[in-house]
Amino acid sequence: MTGSPTKSTVAAWLDERLGWSAIKEFAQHKRIPLHRHTVWYYLGGMTLFCFLVQIGTGILLLLYYRPTAEAAFESVEFIMTDVRFGWLVRSIHSWSANLMLFFAFVHMFSVFFLRAYRKPRELTWVSGALLLFLSLGFGFSGYLLPWNQLAYFATKVGTDILGQIPLIGHWLLTVARGGDEVSGATLTRFFGVHVAVLPMIATFFLVVHLAMVQKQGMSVPIGPSYQNTRTMPFFPNFALRDLVGWTLALGILVLLASIFPWELGVKADPLASAPAGIRPEWFFCFMFQTLKYIPSHVLFMPGELLGIIGFSLGGVALILVPFLDRRAAREERNGLMTAIGCVVILYMAVFTLLAYVR
Ligand code: HEM
Numbered sequence: 001m002t003g004s005p006t007k008s009t010v011a012a013w014l015d016e017r018l019g020w021s022a023i024k025e026f027a028q029h030k031r032i033p034l035h036r037h038t039v040w041y042y043l044g045g046m047t048l049f050c051f052l053v054q055i056g057t058g059i060l061l062l063l064y065y066r067p068t069a070e071a072a073f074e075s076v077e078f079i080m081t082d083v084r085f086g087w088l089v090r091s092i093h094s095w096s097a098n099l100m101l102f103f104a105f106v107h108m109f110s111v112f113f114l115r116a117y118r119k120p121r122e123l124t125w126v127s128g129a130l131l132l133f134l135s136l137g138f139g140f141s142g143y144l145l146p147w148n149q150l151a152y153f154a155t156k157v158g159t160d161i162l163g164q165i166p167l168i169g170h171w172l173l174t175v176a177r178g179g180d181e182v183s184g185a186t187l188t189r190f191f192g193v194h195v196a197v198l199p200m201i202a203t204f205f206l207v208v209h210l211a212m213v214q215k216q217g218m219s220v221p222i223g224p225s226y227q228n229t230r231t232m233p234f235f236p237n238f239a240l241r242d243l244v245g246w247t248l249a250l251g252i253l254v255l256l257a258s259i260f261p262w263e264l265g266v267k268a269d270p271l272a273s274a275p276a277g278i279r280p281e282w283f284f285c286f287m288f289q290t291l292k293y294i295p296s297h298v299l300f301m302p303g304e305l306l307g308i309i310g311f312s313l314g315g316v317a318l319i320l321v322p323f324l325d326r327r328a329a330r331e332e333r334n335g336l337m338t339a340i341g342c343v344v345i346l347y348m349a350v351f352t353l354l355a356y357v358r
Helices: 005-018 020-028 038-062 072-081 086-113 122-144 149-162 169-177 184-216 234-259 282-293 303-324 335-357
Strands: 031-033 231-233
Touching (some): 031 038, 038 086, 038 184, 086 122, 169 184, 231 234
């Protein structure tokens, strides 16, 4: 069946000016392989959904938030009590931030175990790893913005770690804090990073990530049983399924935000002593807990420095995964990588739990 004359005239007009048919073809060529692991293909989309929710709710919060030590806490209080549905918007923003990191981790581990990073998707993996680091940056910088007691001291502990780095440590700490202490200057910096610098860089890498996924299509796991599997067009068939998932996720988000509204706590008081049992947000807990277990000195090196070096090397190894697993590039299964993945998940889960119970 052909479209109506008006529709085809508009399409021809757009095609002449924008190369519309090429854009349409690019959007439509991707197909989704159907096999027993297809469910994992929804997770990147879920992470994307949370990211979009963050942008929408973040812009709404910006209408009332004020980034100064004197006014930040009160402005969030105002959002929670006086602005219509302000409490809901703030709660959704906080819940969705946590869900986004959760989905990003699960998405990363699923593409890891499916070996979706293998040739020719190495750069898709690298851009994804950078997106994960940026998401952690969003979490860290956003945590301080309500300027409450917990966030203040968690930021103090978090930025203290920077100071441990030899030679440039003190300089890094001063740049991050805008001085020697966590103060209003730190808040202004974190605000700028949270609402301008990170969104700009993350949007760039997100576009790169999604364009590569669209160009290369979805990978299939290694093994003869996955070759020649049936496929389904991404657009509109799989995209509609994604949409069902997103609608469900929105329902869950609103439910969580309504039943468990995000707390504000008490205003930060730099002169008060640190509250007992201070710990960062859950996605940093495995690192925080590890640092606690390292002795204050290992050989001639301060324990914290050893921890920082270990985590930095871990981050570099994460980025380099596609280049380290040479067997996957030859379409061979690599049991060692599966074992490493399982150990890392176990380590992260156990140390996160320990941070909550200890
Ligand atoms: C943090 C934000 C992220 C967003 C919004 C995102 C989004 C997406 C989307 C929508 C897809 C296509 C559907 C799917 O496979 O689920 C995808 C695929 C992919 N992502 Fe991500 N991603 C993110 C983080 C990551 C991370 C942390 C990694 C790994 C370090 C990663 C690696 C990949 C790879 C390798 C693919 C291709 C999968 C395949 O072809 O089977 N992504 N991503």
